[in-house]
Amino acid sequence: MSALAIKAKSLSKVYKIYPRPMGAFWETLTGRQTHLDKHALSNVDLELARGEIIGILGRNGAGKSTLLKLIAGVVERTSGELEVNGRLTAILELGTGFHPEYTGRDNVIMGGMCLGMSRKEVMGKMEAIVAFSELGPYIDHPFKTYSTGMQARLTFSTAISVDPDIMLIDEALAVGDARFQMKCFKRIKELRDNKTTILLVTHDTNTVTMFCDRAIILEDGEVYRQGSPRGICNIYHKLLFGEAKKPGGKVPAPTGSAEQGNGSEPLQAQGEAAGSETQPPAAPLQPGAQGQAAPGFVRYGNAVGSVLDWGVVDASGRPRKVYDTGEYCRFHMTFQSGQDVEDLSFGVAIKDRRGTVLWGLTNLSQRMGVIGARRGELLQVAVDCNLWLSEGEYFVTLGAAHWDTGDKIDFLEEAVQIKVLGPGDIFTTSVVNLEARMAVFSPRKDECDNGTV
Amino acid sequence: MIFNRTELVGEMVRREFRDRHVGQVLGVVWVFGHPLLLMLIYTFLFVYVFPTRYGGGAGAPQDYSVNILAGIVCWLAFQDVLSRSSSTFITHANLVKQIVFPIEVLPIKTALAGAIPYAAGLLFVLASALWRGSLNWMVLTLPLVVFCQIVAMIGLAFLLASVGVFLRDVREFIQVFCTVNLFAQPILFNPYATPPWLQYIFQANPFSYFVWCWQDALFFGSFHHPMAWVVMPLLSGAVLWLGWFAFSKTRRFYGDVL
Numbered sequence: 001m002s003a004l005a006i007k008a009k010s011l012s013k014v015y016k017i018y019p020r021p022m023g024a025f026w027e028t029l030t031g032r033q034t035h036l037d038k039h040a041l042s043n044v045d046l047e048l049a050r051g052e053i054i055g056i057l058g059r060n061g062a063g064k065s066t067l068l069k070l071i072a073g074v075v076e077r078t079s080g081e082l083e084v085n086g087r088l089t090a091i092l093e094l095g096t097g098f099h100p101e102y103t104g105r106d107n108v109i110m111g112g113m114c115l116g117m118s119r120k121e122v123m124g125k126m127e128a129i130v131a132f133s134e135l136g137p138y139i140d141h142p143f144k145t146y147s148t149g150m151q152a153r154l155t156f157s158t159a160i161s162v163d164p165d166i167m168l169i170d171e172a173l174a175v176g177d178a179r180f181q182m183k184c185f186k187r188i189k190e191l192r193d194n195k196t197t198i199l200l201v202t203h204d205t206n207t208v209t210m211f212c213d214r215a216i217i218l219e220d221g222e223v224y225r226q227g228s229p230r231g232i233c234n235i236y237h238k239l240l241f242g243e244a245k246k247p248g249g250k251v252p253a254p255t256g257s258a259e260q261g262n263g264s265e266p267l268q269a270q271g272e273a274a275g276s277e278t279q280p281p282a283a284p285l286q287p288g289a290q291g292q293a294a295p296g297f298v299r300y301g302n303a304v305g306s307v308l309d310w311g312v313v314d315a316s317g318r319p320r321k322v323y324d325t326g327e328y329c330r331f332h333m334t335f336q337s338g339q340d341v342e343d344l345s346f347g348v349a350i351k352d353r354r355g356t357v358l359w360g361l362t363n364l365s366q367r368m369g370v371i372g373a374r375r376g377e378l379l380q381v382a383v384d385c386n387l388w389l390s391e392g393e394y395f396v397t398l399g400a401a402h403w404d405t406g407d408k409i410d411f412l413e414e415a416v417q418i419k420v421l422g423p424g425d426i427f428t429t430s431v432v433n434l435e436a437r438m439a440v441f442s443p444r445k446d447e448c449d450n451g452t453v
Numbered sequence: 454m455i456f457n458r459t460e461l462v463g464e465m466v467r468r469e470f471r472d473r474h475v476g477q478v479l480g481v482v483w484v485f486g487h488p489l490l491l492m493l494i495y496t497f498l499f500v501y502v503f504p505t506r507y508g509g510g511a512g513a514p515q516d517y518s519v520n521i522l523a524g525i526v527c528w529l530a531f532q533d534v535l536s537r538s539s540s541t542f543i544t545h546a547n548l549v550k551q552i553v554f555p556i557e558v559l560p561i562k563t564a565l566a567g568a569i570p571y572a573a574g575l576l577f578v579l580a581s582a583l584w585r586g587s588l589n590w591m592v593l594t595l596p597l598v599v600f601c602q603i604v605a606m607i608g609l610a611f612l613l614a615s616v617g618v619f620l621r622d623v624r625e626f627i628q629v630f631c632t633v634n635l636f637a638q639p640i641l642f643n644p645y646a647t648p649p650w651l652q653y654i655f656q657a658n659p660f661s662y663f664v665w666c667w668q669d670a671l672f673f674g675s676f677h678h679p680m681a682w683v684v685m686p687l688l689s690g691a692v693l694w695l696g697w698f699a700f701s702k703t704r705r706f707y708g709d710v711l
Contacts, residue, residue, distance in 0.1 A: 072552075072553050073553060074549065074551070075550075076705035076708065076709065090551075090552055090553050092550075092552060099475075101475045109464070110468060113461055114548060119460055
């Protein structure tokens with residue numbers, strides 16, 4: 001068997017939209033073209049190794065679901081090559097084969113069989129499915145009496161009980177409460193350990209950073225970017241909240257540029273820099289020793305103002321990249337406003353290697369109220385803190401935004417990478433340092449062990 | 454996934470009956486009762502209420518209710534499949550579009566679910582034939598007739614289900630066709646007194662050949678319509694081939710259309 005589970009080459013899908021229901025019929029009859037072409041997917045190249053989990057991000061209508069449907073084979077490709085090696089199961093919609101009048105148990109049988117399991121196989125897994133869904137005695141009640149959450153849990157439990165080589169999941173993980181989601185993720189990891197290739201379509205970047213080996217952004221039916229989950233998620237944030245400027249230039253000019261035009265001249269150069277991908281700020285604005293841009297550095301915003309200088313300094317005010325756990329440090333940035341702004345909000349956040357936000361604050365979370373600035377005014381923002389993190393690499397994201405709309409003015413994802421040297425006597429998987437000490441007290445007072453940190 | 458198609462069809466047929474009558478008091482009674490009731494009504498009307506105007510030939514049996522019953526059980530089963538199958542893929546759009554599913558089981562399911570309720574009807578015809586004394590060794594050909602009919606029904610189910618995806622009006626055409634076709638077959642007429650022009654219509658109607666075989670097996674007790682016994686197996690094979698051809702040519706577009 002090929003090492004690749006899925007291989008797609010310049011895969012394209014064009015939907016024909018007929019203005020009238022008989023459109024297709026008339027077109028064959030008269031030969032006159034009445035349909036409109038809708039390019040759902042164009043020239044997508046994709047290679048997935050066995051056991052790889054890949055996340056697909058993209059806005060609504062970017063072609064994510066179409067891609068899954070093509071791979072699943074429920075929709076025929078218009079052009080390109082597609083190779084799928086292995087047994088495949090797709091959860092494009094939960095609850096297929098489920099009927100509200102029947103009991104949960106009956107529905108699991110039919111639903112499981114619709115997903116390709118034999119009756120015997122479903123019956124064998126029944127107890128596991130019921131246990132996973134946590135429905136308990138309700139499993140023998142009619143499906144229609146379930147709450148939405150219970151329905152989702154049961155359908156998901158059924159869907160995920162299949163053991164395929166390739167699994168396609170379309171935004172199905174957003175079911176149930178946080179604890180149930182953790183269980184789902186655990187099951188997905190189990191599948192991965194069994195060398196199941198998983199394609200996960202989602203809107204949630206945290207899901208991608210936590211579970212995927214790789215991520216892809218689809219935009220307008222094309223692969224916009226692909227790479228490591230963390231970097232891709234930053235770019236995706238930029239795509240969502242920042243200027244949508246494509247390499248091909250297909251997307252209309254971002255609205256930010258108009259506002260920037262109204263701004264002051266000194267910002268012109270900065271605005272240009274903000275528009276391009278993954279690029280350190282333009283030279284004149286490079287903050288001397290502070291330009292510790294991390295590899296995942298992405299900058300975006302509407303360029304109403306710009307962050308001129310930023311960094312992390314220690315207690316003596318010297319920029320540093322390595323800190324001891326619990327050590328005092330200051331995150332700072334200098335912001336210049338391009339126009340009169342009344343609704344500024346500044347924020348700083350720390351992310352871990354996977355891109356999960358561990359900590360963060362803004363002037364709003366600090367209950368400082370809204371900050372205003374006049375055109376050309378320079379504002380200094382400083383955040384003092386003690387880095388009670390455990391050992392590891394961390395990324396500092398900072399920036400300015402409009403507080404009411406949340407629109408980013410100048411946002412620097414992973415502007416600084418810092419390293420924290422941990423206490424060394426806690427789990428290496430720890431995220432924070434709680435400055436803990438452990439003690440064990442024995443009833444025999446003379447023999448008590450007392451460990452300190 | 455490796456689908457166990459036989460098992461899936463079985464489960465889905467069972468599910469179909471439950472779906473149809475879920476929440477009803479009599480439930481399964483309707484599955485078999487409904488066709489039986491229809492057969493009785495037709496027989497009663499056309500044997501006793503509207504006695505035929507054409508007199509029987511010399512020595513011809515005047516009671517041909519078994520002839521009607523045999524014909525009607527054949528046609529009603531066909532009609533059931535005809536009226537249900539055009540919407541097969543439309544009603545199961547989620548199975549077609551949302552998951553990896555062997556959709557070829559769906560028309561088969563429709564055909565079998567259409568045929569099974571007539572098992573009771575068949576038993577009833579057998580009983581009446583026995584009672585009327587027309588049952589003889591020809592009953593041994595019945596399995597062949599039933600087999601050919603089921604093959605033809607599956608073929609029709611594939612054909613109509615495929616066409617129905619693209620042309621949803623098919624359903625309405627079929628309803629009209631079914632109403633007319635009841636009278637275009639040698640079912641509700643005295644078999645010994647059919648005017649020649651009607652015979653031509655019967656011969657032009659492919660469904661007649663199935664009806665004739667049923668009647669030969671249960672009423673005439675001999676190969677009374679030898680042509681039918683040649684045409685019927687060929688016809689059922691051809692219909693199955695045509696249905697499968699239409700299905701396999703169009704199946705890849707279902708995801709786009711539904």
